[in-house]
Amino acid sequence: MATAEHLKSLIKAHIEHDDERFKTVVLQIAAYEAKLGHETLARELKQYAGKVCTSKGNIFRFNQQNSMLLMTLPSDRLADLVVSKELLERIERILDEYRNRYRLEKYGLSNRRKILIEGKPGTGKTFTASVIASELNLPLYTVQMDKVVTKFMGETSTKLRQVFDSVATSTGVYFFDEFDAIGADRNLDNEVGEARRILNSFLQFIEQDISESIIIAATNNSKLLDQALFRRFDDVLHYSIPSEDEICRLFDLKLKSFNTNYCISHVLVEHAIGLSHAEIIHVCDDAIKDAILRNGVINDRLLAKFIDDRRSAYSTKDA
Incomplete structure (x- = not known):
């Protein structure tokens, strides 16, 4: 069952009308029960937590x-x-x-x-x-x-x-x-x-x-x-900056949901070497948005264009 600290936190959250905190404590209790092997109870608690408030996802x-x-x-x-x-x-x-x-x-x-x-x-x-x-x-x-x-x-x-x-x-x-x-x-x-x-x-x-x-x-x-x-x-x-293998995985992870047939080439991977994880993700997002707005497709040429855009953003930066 829930610990004494969990119960006190639940009561405090209820008194202060802090729905986000209440939901968090319920999820903590669910995780605690799951670790004790009480999978059914943990699953039910998670379902209840989902109904506590309408806000969900990455809400700051x-x-x-x-x-x-x-x-x-x-x-x-x-x-x-x-x-x-x-x-x-x-x-x-x-x-x-x-x-x-x-x-x-x-x-x-x-x-x-x-x-x-x-x-x-x-x-x-x-x-x-x-x-x-x-x-x-x-x-x-x-x-x-x-x-x-x-x-x-x-x-x-x-x-x-x-x-x-x-x-x-x-x-x-x-x-x-x-x-x-x-x-x-x-x-x-x-x-x-x-x-x-x-x-x-x-x-x-x-x-x-x-x-x-x-x-x-x-x-x-x-x-x-x-x-x-x-x-x-x-x-x-x-x-550190992503390796060639990590670059391939990043492109695959970001693009597969939009274009399952696209397969990144080794030439493009080499062209992306030196970019950070975040920059490669931005390249993928830019390519997807461009393809959506122009009814186009994602290919090496389009991705290379946005890779060059990322590089040019820093090319005139003074050290």
Whole structure:
């Protein structure tokens, strides 16, 4: 049956007329019951959750208790995440350990739930956080860094404490994007005393955290981060520009729903080398929209045109 914390959360959500929160707790209970082998009950609870409110899918909503958090209920699946085999295995391990965290606890072990993701923009860091939340039936709380980091001394640390209070009381996946804003190396010459205090506060909060939430921090450059951060995370995932195989899989994944007969050529794959995951997805979306609006078809020439458009967008950019 539901835990005492689940029941308290349900009652609180009902009193505050927070339908989104109520639905989230019901889904958490369903996931809990499924892990106990109560599949029928879990299925019924999920059906009830679907009737709680009319909004569904990726609807963004600020947490009513904490405006620094933007909550979504993602529906992305692991099968849609195109990464290397090694990365996929490590993400599957994170999911497997979370689902079996109570078994691990019996042996005095804890599951991986503090994750650092490093990689160039557009390589799938944010999408990974969304996939992990969706696969575990958890809400995704994106930390609004512009609301956390302020110019007033001591205020950022206070706001970080409020974020970690939510981590402890509202189970979910908490995503810190652009993490360098609070995790920059304390030894950098341009780092002032307040920045060091912010990082020290984060180190303290993440080390003390023993909740069931998953914490994911993402950065475009791990070299900017303080070395003390790395031992606070259970796993570090390094993302890179897609390989030729990943490029093929991305094109296939995005185009097969629109044109099942199209088969990407090796020449086009080579032409796309160097683009990020996000840029290739944009190329596919542009090609699909063009084919729809012009009653045309998707072919190598059309895709090559949009690949060139993507490249030209950066060709005049000064470093």
